[in-house]
Amino acid sequence: MIEIDSVVKTFKGKKALRNISLKIEKSEICVLIGPSGAGKTTLLKMINKMIIPDQGEIRINSKSVKEIESYRLRRKIGYVIQGTGLFPHMTVQENIKVVPGLLNWDKKRIEKRVYELLELLRMEPEVYLKKYPVELSGGEAQRVGIARALAADPEILLMDEPFASLDPITRQKLQSEILRIQKVLDKTIVFVTHDIEEALKLASKTALLKNGQLISCKSPHELLSEDDEFISKFLGADKWLFRLSLLKAEEIVRPCRRVLCETDPVSPGMSGFFWVADEKMRFMGWIDLKDCKNRENIKAYDLMVKTRAFTGIVRDDSLKKALGIIIETGLPRLPVVDSAGILTGEIMAFDILRPELKSGDD
Numbered sequence: 001m002i003e004i005d006s007v008v009k010t011f012k013g014k015k016a017l018r019n020i021s022l023k024i025e026k027s028e029i030c031v032l033i034g035p036s037g038a039g040k041t042t043l044l045k046m047i048n049k050m051i052i053p054d055q056g057e058i059r060i061n062s063k064s065v066k067e068i069e070s071y072r073l074r075r076k077i078g079y080v081i082q083g084t085g086l087f088p089h090m091t092v093q094e095n096i097k098v099v100p101g102l103l104n105w106d107k108k109r110i111e112k113r114v115y116e117l118l119e120l121l122r123m124e125p126e127v128y129l130k131k132y133p134v135e136l137s138g139g140e141a142q143r144v145g146i147a148r149a150l151a152a153d154p155e156i157l158l159m160d161e162p163f164a165s166l167d168p169i170t171r172q173k174l175q176s177e178i179l180r181i182q183k184v185l186d187k188t189i190v191f192v193t194h195d196i197e198e199a200l201k202l203a204s205k206t207a208l209l210k211n212g213q214l215i216s217c218k219s220p221h222e223l224l225s226e227d228d229e230f231i232s233k234f235l236g237a238d239k240w241l242f243r244l245s246l247l248k249a250e251e252i253v254r255p256c257r258r259v260l261c262e263t264d265p266v267s268p269g270m271s272g273f274f275w276v277a278d279e280k281m282r283f284m285g286w287i288d289l290k291d292c293k294n295r296e297n298i299k300a301y302d303l304m305v306k307t308r309a310f311t312g313i314v315r316d317d318s319l320k321k322a323l324g325i326i327i328e329t330g331l332p333r334l335p336v337v338d339s340a341g342i343l344t345g346e347i348m349a350f351d352i353l354r355p356e357l358k359s360g361d362d
Contacts, residue, residue: 001026001188002047002156007056009042009212016042017053018212024205026155029182029189031199034209035234040192043209044158047190048077060156075099078149078157078187082164085145086133092118092144093129099152117147120181139170143177150185159191163198175201196235200224200242208234220246241320249322249347250315253336256346259287259300266298275335275343276304282341283312286331312337315344319352326352 002024009017017039024030032040045051046058049070058065065073086095093114100110118125121143133141142162149157159178163171175198182189193199199206200220208216208223208231216223216231223231224243235242258275259266261284276284285306312335313322322334326349336345 001028001061002190003057003059003062004043004046005057005059007043007046007053007058009039009046009051009053016212020056020209020212020214022207022214022217024188024190026188027182027186028204029178029191029202030205030207031191031193031203032207032209033193033196033199034215036194037211038209039212040209041160044160044190044192047156047158048074048079075103075152076154076156078152078154080142080145080149080157080159080162082161086141086148088133090132091129092131092133092136095133095144096148096151098148103152105152113151113153114147117150120184121147121177123147137170138166139174142166142170142174146178146181150181150187155188157187157189159189161192161194164194171198178202196238197242197245200246210234244320244323244352245318247319248315249313249317249319249334249336252319252347252351253315253345254348254351256333256335256343258343261285261300261304264300266300266303273333274300275346276300276306277343281343283335283337283343286335311341312343313347314339319347322347323349323352 004020004022004024007017007020008015020039020043022030032043034040042051046053047060047065049065060068087098090098096114096117097110100113105113114129115125118128123140123143128136128140128144133144136144145162163174166174178189179202191199191202200223203220206216206218206220206223207214210230216226216228218226224235224239224246226232232239256275257272258277261276261278266287266289271289273286273288275286278284285304287300287303287305289303310325310329313325315336315338325334326332332350333346333348335343336347338344
């Protein structure tokens with residue numbers, strides 16, 4: 001899809017890129033990471049000819065970008081930057097319409113596309129169409145920036161630190177939105193970030209740069225397993241936590257003991273820890289019978305510890321999230337539920353802390 005072949009770029013006698021070769025397949029999310037000044041944004045801007053290499057070649061679908069007029073190329077490549085770059089004098093609708101208008105789409109097609117994209121990004125068209133950028137929150141403005149970049153249905157989406165200025169909660173939500181949108185639209189995305197955890201969450205391929213050189217180009221799992229001094233130093237002491245952010249609860253789920261909230265009695269012969277479910281097997285709470293004595297046919301509901309704030313770990317949740325909840329609640333185990341809240345098993349704290357999970361061994 002995108003081939004970067006032996007690319008070199010020099011600014012004022014200093015080499016920004018040194019013989020970079022990189023292949024990005026169709027539908028991949030390739031995240032460019034590395035220290036400041038590594039050449040990430042320079043490389044990104046070469047894909048749409050905002051910067052021209054001194055040597056080497058960039059090809060899209062086997063065709064050199066040198067052979068494509070710049071304005072034609074850029075209209076086929078979506079581009080999202082930090083701070084959105086929205087036109088302040090235009091409404092949300094007008095901002096999104098810009099590129100389709102330049103491509104002479106008919107009015108009905110453009111309007112349909114605007115509505116589709118706002119709905120895809122979970123923004124009610126009736127609420128947002130007539131708003132101006134100044135009336136939007138940072139997260140809303142960034143969503144509109146993504147919608148504008150996708151408006152002409154480009155094959156490629158370039159994203160240059162698009163979430164860097166957002167608060168952590170909004171940032172995490174938009175990261176999840178990108179993954180959701182990717183499943184729907186199947187774009188090829190090149191994404192620049194300084195945030196390692198963001199890179200590992202989003203990437204199907206991570207390209208690590210240092211001083212204009214490509215150090216590694218592998219999957220997030222492979223990057224975390226690299227035995228390289230610079231990579232280890234770059235990832236830092238949080239390397240193990242980064243690995244946990246890639247692993248899912250479903251990978252270590254166990255069968256669990258459970259009782260029904262309203263119908264199952266707690267008898268003197270029972271002991272240990274049980275999860276409590278309702279008649280539809282939805283998670284409700286838990287009981288620990290190690291300290292419960294002198295009981296006779298008490299219902300589980302009467303002994304249940306319950307909390308509204310905690311509804312269980314979904315099978316797709318990361319083990320990093322699970323570990324955080326274990327630390328917060330003090331529970332040695334967590335219930336695992338499906339999307340409907342049905343109790344399907346449990347994960348244990350000692351399973352998360354297994355040495356093989358730290359090392360990445362199977």
